[in-house]
Each structure stands twice: as structure tokens, then as C-alpha cells.
Amino acid sequence: MASSRLRQELLCPVCLDIYNNPVLLRCGHNFCSSCIESVFDSQEDCWLYTCPECRKRFTLRPSPRRNLKLSNIVGHYREHQTEEEEVHCTYCVDFPVPAIKTCLQCEASLCVKHMKRHCRSQDHILIEPNAPQDDLKCPTHKHLLKYYCLDDAARICLSCHLVGEHQRHHVELLNDACEKKKQRWTHSLEKMISNRKEAEEKIQRMQERRKEVQEKLASATEKVTPLFRNLKKQRRAQGKQVLDEIKREEERVSLQISDFIKELEMKKETLSKTIVQLEELCSLTDPLLVLKATEPDAAQSDHAIEIPSSCQLDHVLISLLLQRSLKLDFAFIPKLLEKESLLHENLGSLLLEVRTNDNTIPLLPGHKIVSFSAENWMRNSESELFTAGQVLSSTGISSGEHFWEVEVSQEGFRCIGVAYPSIIRSGPQSFIGYNEKSWSFTWINDFVGVSHNNECRPLSKVCLKEKLGIYLDYEGGVLSFYQLSDPIRRLHSFTAPFIEPLHLSFNVLNGWVRVNKKAIWGKTLLFN
Structure with missing residues (x-):
């Protein structure tokens, strides 16, 4: 498929064949050197020259420049085509036109024009035109491999199912098996996208929680300080223990939240890679490629990451420390507690x-x-x-x-x-x-x-x-x-x-x- 698309980009708009000594006009379009010169020769009598592609007008006959980069690309493509024989449309008999698909039912290759007229029945299975011939027919019965055995995950012919080793197996047409596999990929893709969105939302919530914890503990520090300010030295030391615990709790929660955010970021990155792979798989159109492809392992990506309890502020611990410290000075506490109900x-x-x-x-x-x-x-x-x-x-x-x-x-x-x-x-x-x-x-x-x-x-x-x-x-x-x-x-x-x-x-x-x-x-x- 990639080879067919590349060929389309390397076709001269005039002769519809691979560029031969490509040249470039000022308007940015490329042509074979001989083709564009013939076009300009035909326009000599009009004293007006136009680009065959965009119709840009030139008052003077343009002097095309040779496109060296495109010429090198054409050269490499031709070398590759000698190693891999190009497939042409079976129905274009006047001149060779590259095929973009091959129909297993018709045993014919089709260009863009004839693809539009081709039968779209499920029996007419379309594959890449340059697929190896050995991969199209059953090595035992020499029939086309038009079916898919679900039990053995293998392509088979009709004889394999009726009289061969795949008798009584669950069998589907290649197109049906292909569509079902792509549906599973689509379902997995939607799930991965949902999981990535959930990870992003958790990252945002954890960032907000970290800020909230810092604000709560800062407020708690402001409230604790005056409680012990007018007490005896021993009580002030106990107040310092409470303040130290508040600081330790802030450091602990912040560290736990930061570690959890890193874990979520790693999961998000893994999900993004899996999503790209699934999108590429879902874009495949050749049943042979679809059935051969292996779905990326999504088990780790699909694993839900729960927010650990260690990311929670332990307000009970700080409260218990405060209560123990303040209860030691019983004469001071009742008025404070009555005031606060x-x-x-x-x-x-x-x-x-x-x-x-x-x-x-x-x-x-x-x-x-x-x-x-x-x-x-x-x-x-x-x-x-x-x-x-x-x-x-x-x-x-x-x-x-x-x-x-x-x-x-x-x-x-x-x-x-x-x-x-x-x-x-x-x-x-x-x-x-x-x-x-x-x-x-x-x-x-x-x-x-x-x-x-x-x-x-x-x-x-x-x-x-x-x-x-x-x-x-x-x-x-x-x-x-x-x-x-x-x-x-x-x-x-x-x-x-x-x-x-x-x-x-x-x-x-x-x-x-x-x-x-x-x-x-x-x-x-x-x-x-």
C-alpha cells in the first residue's frame, strides 16, 4: 500500500507515468522535462504559457530547473521496483496503470478507476496488490485462502474446511473475521482513551490535593502557635512537637502525592503509546495484514491505579498529639473548649x-x-x-x-x-x-x-x-x-x-x- 501511494506521488501530471528527468516550475509543480517542453511548444502560437497543473500564466516561456532531490527519489524507487515487481491493473490494457488492490474472488488487480466499479460483496476480498502469491493460495489444495479458522487462528481454503484438517472448526469469511478483530481493537482503543483521560483527571486532582494539604497545614500551624505562646516552657516544648509533626506530615503527604503523580504520568505515557499502536491497527484495510497483526499488550495499561491512603492528610494523628499536649494544662483548656463548643x-x-x-x-x-x-x-x-x-x-x-x-x-x-x-x-x-x-x-x-x-x-x-x-x-x-x-x-x-x-x-x-x-x-x- 505504501508503495502504491508513493508511486501516485511520482507520476507526471502530463504523461501519467513515473517522472523522467523531473524539472520544477516557479509555481512549484514538477513534470518530466520532455513533457513540459512539449506543452510549452504547443503554446508558442498563443504567446502565453500556463502550468498544466495549476494554470498559472507566464508571459515569457519558463525555463524549468532540474529537481535533483525528486530525481534521486525516482531513481531509488525504480531500483526498488526492479527488486519488487510492480503490479498493474488487470483491466487497463491500453497502458499500464498501477493497481492499488487485488481481489481474491476475481483474481484481478484493480487501479483507482476500476476499484470504484468493483463489486463490494463480502465474497470479494481485497488485499494489497503486491502480496506474495504463496500467501494467497492453500499450499495443500491450491485454492484461494478466503476463510479464517477461529479455532486455529489460521487462513484456510474451502477444501480445508470441508474435507481437510479444519473440519467441524468454527470458520468465517476473511472480511468478517477482519471486521470482528478491528471491532475488538476499536473497543480497546476507546477503553485506553478513557483510561488516559481518567489518569489525567487524577493527576489534576492530586495536584489540587497537594495544594489543599499545604493550605490546611499552614492554617493549622497558625492556630497551634498562639495556643502554647503564653504557657510554661515545658508546655511550649510540647507545642513545638505538635508543630514539628505538622511539618513532617506535610513533607510525608507531599512526597506520597509526588510519587503517585509520577506513577500516573508513567501510566499516561504507556497509554499514549498503546493508543498510537491501536490507531495504526484500526487504520489497516488489508484483511491479511489485520489477521496477521498482534494487538499490543494492554493488560498493564488497563490496570487501574487507585489513590493510596498514604496520600491522605492524617489529621487524626495531629489532633491526638494536640489533645495530649493541651490536656496536661487542664486549667487552661476548659475555657478554650467551651468557647469552641x-x-x-x-x-x-x-x-x-x-x-x-x-x-x-x-x-x-x-x-x-x-x-x-x-x-x-x-x-x-x-x-x-x-x-x-x-x-x-x-x-x-x-x-x-x-x-x-x-x-x-x-x-x-x-x-x-x-x-x-x-x-x-x-x-x-x-x-x-x-x-x-x-x-x-x-x-x-x-x-x-x-x-x-x-x-x-x-x-x-x-x-x-x-x-x-x-x-x-x-x-x-x-x-x-x-x-x-x-x-x-x-x-x-x-x-x-x-x-x-x-x-x-x-x-x-x-x-x-x-x-x-x-x-x-x-x-x-x-x-x-
Whole structure:
């Protein structure tokens, strides 16, 4: 096809053949030297000369200049044509005209003129005119390869399908198989374009988020500074710790966002390359080339990149540090909190759902402490009871942000988390964190880990001598666990689109767990 297009560019407008000693007029058009001289000779009597291509007029007979570059191109083309024999139109008998297509059904090559009159039936398969003859006929039956075997991804003839090795295989006409393959490419192309647009939008959102984080932390710094300005030296040192943490958090989030933007830029570049390749494939018209072509591997390009939780501002961590520092000066805080309407912490009692208790967990008075001893082992056949030592809170959470402080015994098996009420109640997958409907934080003596959907991730360097913090943002789809002993830090975060109410869940063996709900007033003070 490329050779045919090149030939069209190398045809003299007068003789319609390849340029012979091409020359250039002032108007920019090229002709064979002998052809343009003949034209000017015929115009001698008129005393007016015109270009045969654009009809530009010349009062004096032009003196064409030899076009050396075009002459070299023609020379290289002629050398190439001697190696690769040119195919001419079968129906142009008066003079040879290059063919642009060959019809397998008619076994004829066609020029531009005869292509317009040619039958457009599906049986008339058009291919490149210079396709190797060995590639057109079946080597076994010597018939035209007009069909495509879907089972073996091979071109076959009719005899191959009726009596040959492709009997009972799924077979289509070449044109039909070609169109279906191009439709798949078109679908992949549309998907890649959509993915690239999504990557571009994510890059823009992350750039906006980085700016937003910087503005929020700058505002938080301005609010923290006056809180500690008039306090004693020791308190001012604690205020500096809060300011240092704000700075570290800004550096951490900015770095994570920058790394994620680089990852998105790389994906965008990969998608752009894949899109160019697919566009080239979709532009193919020769069925033979289409069926031979291999679609670019789009698996990596098609992989969605989710925004990691590490790109989120950890306002809870900063708030916890601020609250710990300010609570040390109790005489100063009440007036501040009353002014901001933040004094009342939500200490609503945690009630555990007795119906879900399998009676292997005694619920201590007040239903706030879960304890278990191996001596207390009873069974209950009620459908809502767990067969494992687990219990759920009586009230589910379906909105808002919540924070709990958790105290645990130093020994035994202790597991706390959240679960949907539809969690299964028996079998190994009923354990918290070992199914897709629950998320957990687990202690087994010295082992500490987090679990979800039967995947457990161990955590290192965890110090839980005091309390564990659990933060839930239902609408934001975030569940985080915090180490509340010094140093306060986030241990792990789960992100998920929560679709059912969440209940606090416990699983205790030879130990105890105590839970209290707390208000994160530091967040309201700094970030609202």
C-alpha cells in the first residue's frame, strides 16, 4: 500500500507515468522535462504559457530547473521496483496503470478507476496488490485462502474446511473475521482513551490535593502557635512537637502525592503509546495484514491505579498529639473548649449485643468489658450466635466520623475490629478479619497484625502498653488504628466503600478488652 501511494506521488501530471528527468516550475509543480517542453511548444502560437497543473500564466516561456532531490527519489524507487515487481491493473490494457488492490474472488488487480466499479460483496476480498502469491493460495489444495479458522487462528481454503484438517472448526469469511478483530481493537482503543483521560483527571486532582494539604497545614500551624505562646516552657516544648509533626506530615503527604503523580504520568505515557499502536491497527484495510497483526499488550495499561491512603492528610494523628499536649494544662483548656463548643466528649456507653454472644464470652456488668476464660465453654444453637468466641456491638454505624480508645490485657488472644451485621456466624471464615465483611486488629501475645478478607499483615515495632485508638470515617471509607502510647502514630489504615452499617466486633480468649468512645476535638479546633 505504501508503495502504491508513493508511486501516485511520482507520476507526471502530463504523461501519467513515473517522472523522467523531473524539472520544477516557479509555481512549484514538477513534470518530466520532455513533457513540459512539449506543452510549452504547443503554446508558442498563443504567446502565453500556463502550468498544466495549476494554470498559472507566464508571459515569457519558463525555463524549468532540474529537481535533483525528486530525481534521486525516482531513481531509488525504480531500483526498488526492479527488486519488487510492480503490479498493474488487470483491466487497463491500453497502458499500464498501477493497481492499488487485488481481489481474491476475481483474481484481478484493480487501479483507482476500476476499484470504484468493483463489486463490494463480502465474497470479494481485497488485499494489497503486491502480496506474495504463496500467501494467497492453500499450499495443500491450491485454492484461494478466503476463510479464517477461529479455532486455529489460521487462513484456510474451502477444501480445508470441508474435507481437510479444519473440519467441524468454527470458520468465517476473511472480511468478517477482519471486521470482528478491528471491532475488538476499536473497543480497546476507546477503553485506553478513557483510561488516559481518567489518569489525567487524577493527576489534576492530586495536584489540587497537594495544594489543599499545604493550605490546611499552614492554617493549622497558625492556630497551634498562639495556643502554647503564653504557657510554661515545658508546655511550649510540647507545642513545638505538635508543630514539628505538622511539618513532617506535610513533607510525608507531599512526597506520597509526588510519587503517585509520577506513577500516573508513567501510566499516561504507556497509554499514549498503546493508543498510537491501536490507531495504526484500526487504520489497516488489508484483511491479511489485520489477521496477521498482534494487538499490543494492554493488560498493564488497563490496570487501574487507585489513590493510596498514604496520600491522605492524617489529621487524626495531629489532633491526638494536640489533645495530649493541651490536656496536661487542664486549667487552661476548659475555657478554650467551651468557647469552641468542643468540651463535651461523646462518651456514649458501648452496649454489646448479647444475641451474638456464643456464651463463651462473659459480658461484665455495664456491657462495656469483654472477658473470656477457657473454663466458660457453652454452646447455643441460635442462628444469630457465633460459634467462635465473638461478640458485636448492639448499634451499627452508618454515617459520620468516630474514635474509640481501647484498653486490652497484656496476655491472651485479643481481636477487635468492625464487621457488617451480615457476617457469617459459624466456621473458620466467621472470625473477624477472615472474610470480606470484617476488618480486625489482633494481638496474640507478642504478635500484632491486621486482617481483612483472610489476609493477615503483621505489624512491627508496635507498643500497646497503654491504649489503642480506632478511627472510623464511614463516608470516607477509612478505618485506621493508632498507637496511643509514646510516640503516637498511625499503625495501619484500611480503605473500602462501606455498604452496610458497621458494628464494633470482639474476639477474646484468656484476656479482656475495654472500649470507650472519645471525641476528636483537636480536629475541629485545627481543621474546621
